[in-house]
Amino acid sequence: MPLPLIALFIAAFAFGTTEFVIAGVLPQVAAGLDVSVPTAGYLVSGYALGIAIGGPLMTIATARISRKTLLIWLALVFVAGQLACALAPCFASMLLIRVLVAVAHGVYFGVAMVVATCLVREDQRGMAVALVLAGLTVSNIVGVPAGSAIGNVFGWRATFWAMFLLGIVSLVAMIALLPGAAVAAARPAGLMKEVRVLGRQQVWTSLIIMLMLMMCQFVPFTYIAPMLREVTGLDAAYIPLVLLLNGVGATAGVFIGGKLADWKLMPSIIALMFVQACVMVAMYLFSSYPLPMVVIVTVWGAINFAIGTPIQTRILTWTADAPNLASSLIPSGFNVGIALAAFIGAMMLTGGFGYRALPVLGIFTMLLGAAVALCSHLAEHRSGLTPPARAITV
Structure with missing residues (x-):
C-alpha cells in the first residue's frame, strides 16, 4: 500500500470525525453557547450545506493549484477550524467556522479520491477509493465515540482541541508523504x-x-x-x-x-x-x-x-x-x-x-x-x- 494513501486516510478520518462528532456533544454545545438544542442542530445542517454547495464551487476555483499544495491548504483549514471551534465565543461564530470547514471537507474528498486513483495502477483504483472512504467509516466507529467521550468527560471544547491535534497529525502526514511530482498531465481541464x-x-x-x-x-x-x-x-x-x-x-x-x-x-x-x-x-x-x-x-x-x-x-x-x-x-x-x-x-x-x-x-x-x-x-x-x-x- 503506497504511503501517500495513508496520509489521505488520516485526513479523511479527521474530516469524517469532525463532521459527525458534533451530534455526540450537541446538548453540551447548545448549553455552552447559550442556544437551544434545535438551534444547535443547525451546526449539523450547515455543515452538510457547506459540503454540498461550497465544495463543488471551491473545487472549480482551485482547479489550477497543485494537488499536493491544495491538500495541504485544506488540512491547514481543518486545523485552524478546529482551533477556532474550541475557542468560539458564540453560536454565530461557531456556525460560520463549521461551514468554512465543511467547504474544505467537500473539496478534500473530491480531490483526495482523484489523487488516490492516480497514485496506483489502473487495476487498483477501486481499492484506492476504498481506503479514502474507509477514513469516513472508521471515523464513525472510532473517532466519533472517542470525541463524544472526551466531550462528556472534559467538556465539548476539549473535543475540538482533540480534533485540532488530529488535524496536526494529518497535516504532517500530508507534507511528509504526498509526492510533489506530476502523476500525469500537468494542464488542468477548463470549466466547460x-x-x-x-x-x-x-x-x-x-x-x-x-x-x-x-x-x-x-x-x-x-x-x-x-x-x-x-x-x-x-x-x-x-x-x-x-x-x-x-x-x-x-x-x-x-x-x-x-x-x-x-x-x-x-x-x-x-x-x-x-x-x-x-x-x-x-x-x-x-x-x-x-x-x-x-x-x-x-x-x-x-x-x-x-x-x-x-x-x-x-x-x-x-x-x-x-x-x-x-x-x-x-x-x-x-x-x-x-x-x-x-x-x-x-x-x-x-x-x-x-x-x-x-x-x-x-x-x-x-x-x-x-x-x-x-x-x-x-x-x-x-x-x-x-x-x-x-x-x-x-
Missing part, C-alpha cells in the same frame, strides 16, 4: 470540459444510482434508533452496539467494494443492488425479531458501502480527463441524498406509515438502481468506448 464530462452516460447514470443507494441507506438509517426500539423491541442500551456493528460492516464493505470494483465493476454493482433489495425484504419481514435484525443491520451496512465504492470508482474512471467538478459532486451528492432521504422518511412517517415500512422504499430504489445500472452497462458495451486517460497534477 469539466461540465461536458458530466454528460457522459456513465457519469450521470452513476449519480442516479448513487441517489438510489442513498434512499435505501438513509431513509431507514435516519430513524434506525426508534425502529430498533419500537419495532424490534431492543433495549436502548443495546442500540449503540447495533450501530457499531453496522459501522464495522460498512468498513468491511468499503474494502469488499474496492476489490469488486477492480475485478468486475458494473456486474458487481448490479448484483449487489439485487442482493441489497433482498436484504431490505428481510429487514421488513424480520424487523420484529432482535437477533435476525441485528444481523440484517450489519449486512445492510456492509452492502451499502460495498455498492458505494464501485459507484465512485466508476465516476472517477469516466471523468479522469476532467475530474475536478465530477469528483466534488460525489460528497456533495451524498449529502444532498442524505438530506433528501431524511425528508422522505419524515414524509412517510407523517403520512401514517410506521417505522417498519421504511425498508420497503429501499426495495424499490435498489431494483430501480439495478435497472439503471444494467441499461448503462449494456449501452457502454454496445458503444465500445473506453475510459479517458488520466490528467492531474499532484
Whole structure:
C-alpha cells in the first residue's frame, strides 16, 4: 500500500470525525453557547450545506493549484477550524467556522479520491477509493465515540482541541508523504470540459444510482434508533452496539467494494443492488425479531458501502480527463441524498406509515438502481468506448 494513501486516510478520518462528532456533544454545545438544542442542530445542517454547495464551487476555483499544495491548504483549514471551534465565543461564530470547514471537507474528498486513483495502477483504483472512504467509516466507529467521550468527560471544547491535534497529525502526514511530482498531465481541464464530462452516460447514470443507494441507506438509517426500539423491541442500551456493528460492516464493505470494483465493476454493482433489495425484504419481514435484525443491520451496512465504492470508482474512471467538478459532486451528492432521504422518511412517517415500512422504499430504489445500472452497462458495451486517460497534477 503506497504511503501517500495513508496520509489521505488520516485526513479523511479527521474530516469524517469532525463532521459527525458534533451530534455526540450537541446538548453540551447548545448549553455552552447559550442556544437551544434545535438551534444547535443547525451546526449539523450547515455543515452538510457547506459540503454540498461550497465544495463543488471551491473545487472549480482551485482547479489550477497543485494537488499536493491544495491538500495541504485544506488540512491547514481543518486545523485552524478546529482551533477556532474550541475557542468560539458564540453560536454565530461557531456556525460560520463549521461551514468554512465543511467547504474544505467537500473539496478534500473530491480531490483526495482523484489523487488516490492516480497514485496506483489502473487495476487498483477501486481499492484506492476504498481506503479514502474507509477514513469516513472508521471515523464513525472510532473517532466519533472517542470525541463524544472526551466531550462528556472534559467538556465539548476539549473535543475540538482533540480534533485540532488530529488535524496536526494529518497535516504532517500530508507534507511528509504526498509526492510533489506530476502523476500525469500537468494542464488542468477548463470549466466547460469539466461540465461536458458530466454528460457522459456513465457519469450521470452513476449519480442516479448513487441517489438510489442513498434512499435505501438513509431513509431507514435516519430513524434506525426508534425502529430498533419500537419495532424490534431492543433495549436502548443495546442500540449503540447495533450501530457499531453496522459501522464495522460498512468498513468491511468499503474494502469488499474496492476489490469488486477492480475485478468486475458494473456486474458487481448490479448484483449487489439485487442482493441489497433482498436484504431490505428481510429487514421488513424480520424487523420484529432482535437477533435476525441485528444481523440484517450489519449486512445492510456492509452492502451499502460495498455498492458505494464501485459507484465512485466508476465516476472517477469516466471523468479522469476532467475530474475536478465530477469528483466534488460525489460528497456533495451524498449529502444532498442524505438530506433528501431524511425528508422522505419524515414524509412517510407523517403520512401514517410506521417505522417498519421504511425498508420497503429501499426495495424499490435498489431494483430501480439495478435497472439503471444494467441499461448503462449494456449501452457502454454496445458503444465500445473506453475510459479517458488520466490528467492531474499532484
